[in-house]
Amino acid sequence: MADHQIPELLAGTGVEFVRGTATGIDITGRTVAVRTPEGAAELPYDSLVYAIGSSTDTDADAVPGAAEYAETLNSPAAAHHFATRLARLAADGGTVAVCGGGLTGIEAATEIAESHPGLRVTLISRGEPGAMMGRKARAHLHAAFGRLGITLRAGSAITKVPPDGVELADGRHIASDVCLWTTGVRVSALAADSGIAVDGRGLILVDATLRSTSHPEIHAIGDAAAVRQAWGQVSTAPARAASPSPRTPPTRWPAGCAARPSSRSASATSTSPSASAAAMPSSSSRAPTTPRAAGSCTAGPPSPTRRRSAAAR
Incomplete structure (x- = not known):
């Protein structure tokens, strides 16, 4: 930096x-x-x-575990701590869950995947990531997701953030070594x-x-x-x-x-x-x-x- x-x-x-x-x-x-x-x-x-x-407000949606286990980018110190964790995980081929399909979540997921090719990145969103964009922009965005190997999990709300991943309203459990919270303001x-x-x-x-x-x-x-x-x-x-x-x-x-x-x-x-x-x-x-x-x-x-x-x- x-x-x-x-x-x-x-x-x-x-x-x-x-x-x-x-x-x-x-x-x-x-x-x-x-x-x-x-x-x-x-x-x-x-x-x-x-x-x-x-x-980012980890209490915004009252999701259990978000405040305790999710990382944020709310300060230089928080960002440095998260970056340090990513560097350690990248060496071991770890997994990262990015919660929130807004602009911050999209940017974070793509930046993490591009900077740390050894990480497996999952972007979790209640709606379609990039829904506010035009058709061509969305096509470019999804092409970037594919090129960077980012997995999308859209269409279901997050109900809980345990220490080992993210739980969704549809019953799915998304395993991850670290969770980045970008939803809620x-x-x-x-x-x-x-x-x-x-x-x-x-x-x-x-x-x-x-x-x-x-x-x-x-x-x-x-x-x-x-x-x-x-x-x-x-x-x-x-x-x-x-x-x-x-x-x-x-x-x-x-x-x-x-x-x-x-x-x-x-x-x-x-x-x-x-x-x-x-x-x-x-x-x-x-x-x-x-x-x-x-x-x-x-x-x-x-x-x-x-x-x-x-x-x-």
């Missing part, structure tokens, strides 16, 4: 990086509380980008606890420009947003990057934000409980040079005392 040091990546961009965990958002005072190794900090904002992602309670309007799953309710319906100064993106398109709700999953989102300019705020006289903006971005916080000046008239700065609000010359912006990653 490549070692990317965030401070080095941000050098010369005008972005100040603060490592820490976002613990609260004061929507009245417009500040983000951050716990850092040096202690508590408070980062002010006028505009907030809330990009805290989601994680859990989002952070930070938005709901802070008083931002959310749906029943805890996703921030947004309009067509990803602006919070209750707090227009907040924009939610990725798995944190309850996105609706003309055809309905865009489903949220850890691989949401492959799903379509509203047509929001990628390198600048909507015009309403650019008109604000203040220059403080904030971005909350995280896929794990451990987050990082960064202060970003938002007065540059040029397009941001990195994705992390893409949420900066373009405004007029900033006041020297109001150049900070907060980001929780």
Whole structure:
């Protein structure tokens, strides 16, 4: 795995990086509380980008044994632990069961099979894997499954995850040495606890420009947003990057934000409980040079005392 040091990546961009965990958002005072190794900090904002992602929820379907015996990819530590197990199993020709036929499960199964040809990989799904894809894309997907030797077990729900495999509602037992759980989504309670309007799953309710319906100064993106398109709700999953989102300019705020006289903006971005916080000046008239700065609000010359912006990653 490549070692990317965030401070080095941000050098010369005008972005100040603060490592820490976002613990609260004061929507009245417009500040983000951050716990850092040096202690508590408070980062002010006028505009907030809330990009805290989601994680796999082993308790979502109340499947016995999932929380105890299934692996997840919810954190770098969890992913490293799983990768270590795979390497050991590959040497012995072990078996892997990937639970969930969504985009994350598909990607995980194919990546495991391609990276470890000695493993026998089974993808288990209640429905057809790739059902959201077009006909040609599904044909390509199933051809890849065949080429990589991935076994499909679709059409039956998982009822239990014992230590030695997966049990299905139709009575089948899928033996495996390790089980990877990719179904079910859990989002952070930070938005709901802070008083931002959310749906029943805890996703921030947004309009067509990803602006919070209750707090227009907040924009939610990725798995944190309850996105609706003309055809309905865009489903949220850890691989949401492959799903379509509203047509929001990628390198600048909507015009309403650019008109604000203040220059403080904030971005909350995280896929794990451990987050990082960064202060970003938002007065540059040029397009941001990195994705992390893409949420900066373009405004007029900033006041020297109001150049900070907060980001929780």
